[in-house]
Amino acid sequence: MKKILILFAHPALHKSKINNILIKSVLHEPGITVNNLYEKYPDFYIDIIAEQQLLLEHDIIVWQHPFYWYSGPALLKEWFDLVLQHGFAYGEKGRRLEGKKAMSVITTGGRREIYSARGRNHFTMNEFLVPYRQSANLCRMEYLPPFVVHGAHTILPEEIVNAASGYKRLMQTLRDGLIDDTVLHSVEYLNDIKL
Amino acid sequence: MYNSEFFFQAFIFLAAAVISVPLAKKLGLGSVLGYLLAGVLIGPYVLGLINYDTDKVMHFAEFGVVLMLFVIGLELQPSLLWKMRKAIFGLGGLQVLITAIVIAAFAMLFGFRINRAVGIGLILALSSTAIVLQTLTEKGLLKNTAGQSAFSVLLFQDISVVPILAIIPLLAAMGAPVTIAESQLNEIAGFVSLPGWMQLLIIFASIAVIIVGGQFIARHIFRLVAETGMREIFTALVLLLVVGIALLMNKIGLSPALGTFLAGVVLANNEYRHELETTIDPFKGLLLGLFFVSVGASINFKLLLENPSMILGFTILLIVIKFAVLLLLGRLFKLRKGYDYLFAFLLAQSSEFAFVLISFSQQSLLFDEKTAGLLMLTVTLSMAISPLLLIFNDKAVAPILSRKQNKREPEWVDNAENPVIIAGFGRFGLAVGRLLIANKVKVTIIDSNPTNVEVLRKFGFKLFYGDVTRPQVLEQAGVKNARLIILSMAEYDDAIKVAGYLRKKYPRLKIMARAKDIYHTFEFFRQNVETVQNEVFSSAADLGEKALVYLGLTPYEAYRATRTFKHHEKQVINDLYHSWKEDESNFIQDSRRFSEQLAEILETEKEYGIHDSDYAWDVNSIRAESQQKNSD
The missing domain is CATH 3.40.50.720 (NAD(P)-binding Rossmann-like Domain)
Known part of the structure; x- marks a missing residue:
């Protein structure tokens, strides 16, 4: 059994429609640690040592957040800046995260179609997520395709419930190692795998 | 000592104040009543300790009112004053007008001729700036709506003293076609006898002098004097300023209180504002106290005892009329429930200006001596009663009203x-x-x-x-x-x-x-x-942060350092707590000496060492690594 760390970053959870339900679905799952960054560090003063310790204790690192300006909320960026220190996460001697898996779980306002070369946003999600992919690479981690819930502005309540149960199943499957790496890398989104 | 008599009098006044004011405050009566009672006590009818003419003392002490308005002006930004214009002219104007008419009507009922009745109405329509403002300041009510409305009315009354001074000789002339000797009138109010347009011109010029002087010149003079570093000269300058303005206002027939108030407002944005306030404050307080004492001392008990029912009747009638008009206006101007009563009780007495106006009227031959004496006594008594009215409002009226209100508004229940x-x-x-x-x-x-x-x-x-x-x-x-x-x-x-x-x-x-x-x-x-x-810890750390910025750290660097320090403090406290719990005898609890704490805190701090939370922003290790690679 693998241990999963969800680094959850949402600055206004009380206004969240989707993330709130997604995170609740995995909150009490064994083997899954939800690390609510905005709750822990409202003043952006991240406890670096504690965060690094958490990373060391887990095998799969999940960055879950709404998609703001084609990236994560500010505190998540602060987390990257401060926690992934040279000599810890990267560099000659920085190999503490080597071999772990990493992935993004993202909600967007726009629908899936507009995240394409001909869509309004011109780029696919995987293209937008290149900084995360390369950050994981630099830390010698294996970056998986993302789990994305699109269309927050138009989504129906039952669709949210479906997304949440899909998310929960995915996390359980990853935790229990029930899925082959080649299957994981064969899809655009992890949502697309039939579980 | 060449003037032991003066010192004896000063001693009496001061002792009376020092004894009776704290006593009155202890009993919840407010300082004004304390001063008044002290005055009655040392006055000619009880202990008879005052040899001075109390009128003279009172006129001198009226300067306290002038100082008070100066201080209030200092606290009032011009923009706020502008916002109050409706209250000043609407509420204030109506109060003076209606009250004067009603009182005049009653005076005619009592057989006064119309000119005298109007004079009485105008004079008694005014309320006591000294008593009301002192009370408002003491109770911290100056900023609430009832207080502001009362203040607006007082301001208008101050302004209206000028036209009333001008009207009184006309009223006198109306009653008795005997011409008053021109010289006498000049002596009384030299300025009033000038042609109207010239009066106006002079008034506007004087106001312009105050505004321009206050806005552009005062600052430089204050600085020059302040730079000498001699406090007493600064005090002298401030007193000089106020006395000067009061003199100027007297010369042109405006109320000195109004003039200094204006000066105060003009200086409200001045950087020396607080200096001015603290300098004036003790003078203001003492003079006002002296004023109230002399009001108390000047109550003519002989006259009162000659005809107690009539004079008390007049006083009560006066208060009732004023109260009714004020309450009506309070309602009309939509003062909140409860505040309308407070407003009416506040202003229901007569004014210290009345003393001036009555004696002026007497000199202008509008009133005979008996009328003047009667009016003086009525005014004094109404002033003495007014603190009692407020106590009545606080203790009896307000609780009933608020209980009623509670029933109506359930969220207060x-x-x-x-x-x-x-x-x-x-x-x-x-x-x-x-x-x-x-x-x-x-x-x-x-x-x-x-x-x-x-x-x-x-x-x-x-x-x-x-x-x-x-x-x-x-x-x-x-x-x-x-x-x-x-x-x-x-x-x-x-x-x-x-x-x-x-x-x-x-x-x-x-x-x-x-x-x-x-x-x-x-x-x-x-x-x-x-x-x-x-x-105190957080505030102190925040000030430390500002110090770090001043000393050259970038604001964010200083912010981070302070954050680090605050989090670090939590750890220190936790650690200390555990050792404290284990062995309380280590800590000298009873003495709780700060130095002990200090040693403990610093000792623990040494063990920890502050982790460099900004390490990730430090590129030295990366540079070292790439330099090594290059050399390989």
């Missing part, structure tokens, strides 16, 4: 259902409370200081007066249904006791506390109160 209770509403509790209230949290406040309670209640806070250490008070404040209680009181030992009691009785209630120092914090920890805030 049960303070007891608020989710948060703040115990102790001083400097600390106020900040906490304001933040919560600003975020729409319903808060019940308990405070043991009755003056705080009075003031805050007037500003709409829901307050309980009481001692938190008593379980009944907590019950009444609704502790049973509260989610959270914040112990922000400065009675540190009591706070621990209350925390212990609450922990036992209401185990599910969340308690947060203000702590004096680390030992106090530990006492709370021991009562299982975890959320404890040192009352």
Whole structure:
């Protein structure tokens, strides 16, 4: 059994429609640690040592957040800046995260179609997520395709419930190692795998 | 001593004030009543200790009113004054007009000729700036709507003294076609006899001098004098300024109080404002006190005893008329319920200007000596009674009204259902409370200081007066249904006791506390109160942060350093607490000497060392690594 760390970053959870339900679905799952960054560090003063310790204790690192300006909320960026220190996460001697898996779980306002070369946003999600992919690479981690819930502005309540149960199943499957790496890398989104 | 008589008189006045004012305040009567009673006591009819002419003392002491208006002007930004224009001219104008008409009508009923009746009406329509403003300041009511309305009316009355001074000789001439000797009139009010347009011109020129001088010149003079570093010369300058303006105003027939008030407003944005205020304040206070004492001393008990029922009747009639008109206007101008009564009770007395105006009228031959004496006495008595009216309002009228109001507005009914209770509403509790209230949290406040309670209640806070250490008070404040209680009181030992009691009785209630120092914090920890805030630490650290910025750290660097320090402090406190619990004898508790704390804190700090939280932004290790690679 693998241990999963969800680094959850949402600055206004009380206004969240989707993330709130997604995170609740995995909150009490064994083997899954939800690390609510905005709750822990409202003043952006991240406890670096504690965060690094958490990373060391887990095998799969999940960055879950709404998609703001084609990236994560500010505190998540602060987390990257401060926690992934040279000599810890990267560099000659920085190999503490080597071999772990990493992935993004993202909600967007726009629908899936507009995240394409001909869509309004011109780029696919995987293209937008290149900084995360390369950050994981630099830390010698294996970056998986993302789990994305699109269309927050138009989504129906039952669709949210479906997304949440899909998310929960995915996390359980990853935790229990029930899925082959080649299957994981064969899809655009992890949502697309039939579980 | 060549003038022991003067010193003896000064001694009498001061002793009377020092004895009676604290006594009056203790009895809840307010300082004005204290001074007045002192005056009566040392006056000619009781102890007879004053040899001076009390009228002269009073005229001298009226300067206190002038100083008071100067100070009030200093606190009033011009923009605020502009906002009050409607109240000043609408409310104030109507008050003077209607009151004068009604009083004049009554005076005619009592057989006065119309010219005299109008004179009486105009003179008695004014209210006492000294008494009202002193009371407002003392009760902290100057900024609430009733206080502001009262102040607006007083301002208008001050302005109207000028035309009244001009009208009185005309009224006198109307009654007796005998021409008053021109020279006599000149002597009385030299300026009034000038042609109207010239008067206006001079008035405007003088006001312009005050505004321009205050706006552009005063600052430089203040600085020049302040730079000499001699406080007494600065004091002299400020007094010179006020006396000068008062003289100028007297010369042109305006009220000196009005002139200095204007000067105060002009200087309200001046950087020397606070200097000016603190310099004037003691003079103001003493002179006002002297003024009230002399009012008390000048009550002519002989005249009163000759015809007590008539004079008391007149006084009561006067107060009733003024009160009725004011109440009506208060309603008309939509003062909040309760405030209309306060407003009416505040202004229901007669004015110190009346003394001046009555003697002027007597000299202008409008009134004979008997009328003047009668009026003087009525005015004095109304001033003496007015503090009692306010006590009556506070004790009898306001409670009834607020009870009625409670019935009508259900959200006022049960303070007891608020989710948060703040115990102790001083400097600390106020900040906490304001933040919560600003975020729409319903808060019940308990405070043991009755003056705080009075003031805050007037500003709409829901307050309980009481001692938190008593379980009944907590019950009444609704502790049973509260989610959270914040112990922000400065009675540190009591706070621990209350925390212990609450922990036992209401185990599910969340308690947060203000702590004096680390030992106090530990006492709370021991009562299982975890959320404890040192009352000074955060503010001190924030000031330290500003110091770091000044010393050259970038603002963000300083911010991070301060954050680090604050988090580090938490660790230090936790660590110290554990060793404290293990071995209390290590700590000299009773003495609680700061130096002991200091040593403990610094000792623990040394062990920790502050982790460099900004390490990731440091590129040195990366550079070292790439340089090594290049050389390989």
